[in-house]
Amino acid sequence: MAADRYDLVIRGATIIDGTGAAGFRGDVAIRDDRIVKVAQDLATSAARKVIDASGLTLAPGFIEPHAHITDIASYPVPENFLRQGITTIVNSLHSLDQPYPLGPFLDGLKVAPNTVWTAGHSWQRKRIIGLDNRPPTPAELARMAQLTSEAMDDGAIGYATGLEYIPANFAAPDEVIALAGASRRPNAIYFSHLRDEGSALLAAVDEAINVGRKTGLPVHINHLKSTGIANQGAGGAVLAAIDAANDTGLQVSFDVYPYEAYSTYSTVLFPSWVLAGSPADYARRIDDPATRARLKQEMAGIYQAQTLGTPDSVQFREIAGDARFAGKTLRDWLRAHNRPETADGMIDALIELQRDGGFTGIFMAMADRDITAFIRHPRASISSDGDLIAFGKGYPHPRSYGAFPRILGHYVRERQVLTLEAAVLKMTSRPAQDLHIADRGMVKPGYFADIVIFDANRVTDHATFADPHRYSEGIAYLLVNGVLVIESGAVTGARPGRALRRVATNQ
Structure with a gap:
């Protein structure tokens, strides 16, 4: 029957579905861009293509909650991200410029991964005020709020600040609250690169939480860390503040990358x-x-x-x-x-x-004990904070090549900081839920066919600070919207990614 025909069946994988549930052996059937069936021993006679994934692990494609991809149109097949198993990348702007106008830019994107975009405060301040250390005039604040609204109406999922950077750190809290408030829409989010990640970390976390308290927006803290020799071990107090905020009914989440240095x-x-x-x-x-x-x-x-x-x-x-x-x-x-x-x-x-x-x-700058505490926390997602990389050019942070496989190899397989199921949840359904990315982040009928298939015994990061240009290994297949972007370990060059706009209602 036509209804039983599949474009692809993946057979014999250990399926980790993104919910945290134990893995199980099964098959996954895909038609067009969606998962249509998850079961054991699916018939393959009606499938146009079959992948034998025996001995491999199948999971939802990894969702990157923070990376720097403003110029992704120049890197339409970002191999350093794809080889980490990433199928969706959130460009939560801190200091980089926001494409403007955002809508036509998103309409014209044709790249391999899905992308998600935010309205950017730093870009607005540079555009309207420049690098002056002063508050905006009422007219300037109104113009920045207008730019926020335009980006949100074009599909941005939220408002992003990078208060550690010039010129954003010239902004007083009232300015941030006013502009974040201008982004308020159903399912909008406030993203924060904290004003301070060192000696004033707790105060900076409180400032971000207060934006959520004043605007009613969920708060997502990007690349949570405690920097500096004097601040090692501060992670517990930070997590207690986040827990306390969530206990009052606010929604506060964060992401973290698994390295002791930032860039x-x-x-x-x-x-x-x-x-x-x-x-x-x-x-x-x-x-x-x-x-x-x-x-x-x-x-x-x-x-x-x-x-x-x-x-x-x-x-x-x-x-x-x-x-x-x-x-x-x-x-x-x-x-x-x-x-x-x-x-x-x-x-x-x-x-x-x-x-x-x-x-x-x-x-x-960071201590492993803080990184580990952050990774284990139930509101943590995994991120890379990475860049688009021209292979062999410059000296990038190794996170751009290896953050997600480092979690799977070093923190799961070697150190057992997390179970594999818990790690996959933090790379998939956790960020999908926190960032309101609909119908992605789980292996489930009706969800988009963003899927990674990897060797759990071999997946490894190889990039180091001394030798950063080394791809991770172990990702055998990667599908974005049902299209193979990695097949048998080779990048295909396909560009099926979509610019995912804010979903106005819960689904």
């Missing part, structure tokens, strides 16, 4: 006031002896709060002043320039490097 701009090592305005304004400030003395005193504390405090805590990714040091550490730079490897020497070097254009870097 961002050199600006996080500076107080925001010194970076306001233009590069010439910065140069003028650091040339004033009294201002420079104040800056150095503040930076000494910031460096301890943002890193492990040593010259090896900073590895350059891209460095404007001298490209030879890409991939090297701050200690390497100090030795090459015959500078003292002291706290004072490090701060002077950082001030000079910022004057020459700054850098992007990898910052050793």
Whole structure:
């Protein structure tokens, strides 16, 4: 019968359905872009294609709740993400520009994974106010609110802030609450890169939760972490604050990536006031002896709060002043320039490097015990916080290649921090539920056929800080909307991904 015909049957896999339930052996039938049947020993005579997945694990395609993909149109088949088993990527903007107007941009996307988009505060502030350290005028705030509404009506799933970065960290809480309020729609979400992830972490978490309290929006904290040598072990207090908020009826969730270093701009090592305005304004400030003395005193504390405090805590990714040091550490730079490897020497070097254009870097800063506590928490999703990568170019953080397989290999198989079923839930149904991504995140009839098939005994991340350009292994097949984007371990080049817009009603 025509109704029994399938485009694809996947046979003999161990199915982990994304709910946290124990895995079971079974078959999955797909027609068009949907899963139509999950059962044991499905007849394959009516299937156009059959995949024998005996000995492999089948799960919902992984949902990435935070990555940097604004320029995905230039990387339509992002192999570093696909080879992690990722089928849907959320571009929760922090410091990058938001495509504008968003609707036509989404209409024109033709890429391999599904993508999800947000309205971005940093982009709005740069567009309307520039880099000035001041509150918006009423007219400017109204224009930013209008940009928020436009993006939401074009399909953004929520409002995203990156309050640690220039110029967003010039915004007072009332500005954030007003603009997040302008995003309020059915199933909209407030996304936060916290204002501080080090010594003021708890206050920053409280600020994000208060946005949810004032606006009624669910709150999702991106890449939750506790940075700095003095803040190791703070994870328990942070999780207690999140639990307390949820106990009052708020909806607060977060994602986390499994590495002890983060990656961002050199600006996080500076107080925001010194970076306001233009590069010439910065140069003028650091040339004033009294201002420079104040800056150095503040930076000494910031460096301890943002890193492990040593010259090896900073590895350059891209460095404007001298490209030879890409991939090297701050200690390497100090030795090459015959500078003292002291706290004072490090701060002077950082001030000079910022004057020459700054850098992007990898910052050793977190403790495994905090990372593990975050990963285990029931409201945690797994993320990479990764970038679109041109293979072999630059010195990216290894998370861009390996975050999800690292969970499956290191934290599940080797350390048994999570069961495989719990880990898959945190990569699938957990983010789908928290971010209101409909009909994805479970292996279930009627759901979209976003599916990953992997070898649970072999799935592994290979990228390291010293050698980052190494793809993960173990992903045998990957389907997006019923189309194979990885087949027998090879990327197919297909681009079946869809721009997923906010769903206005619960389904």
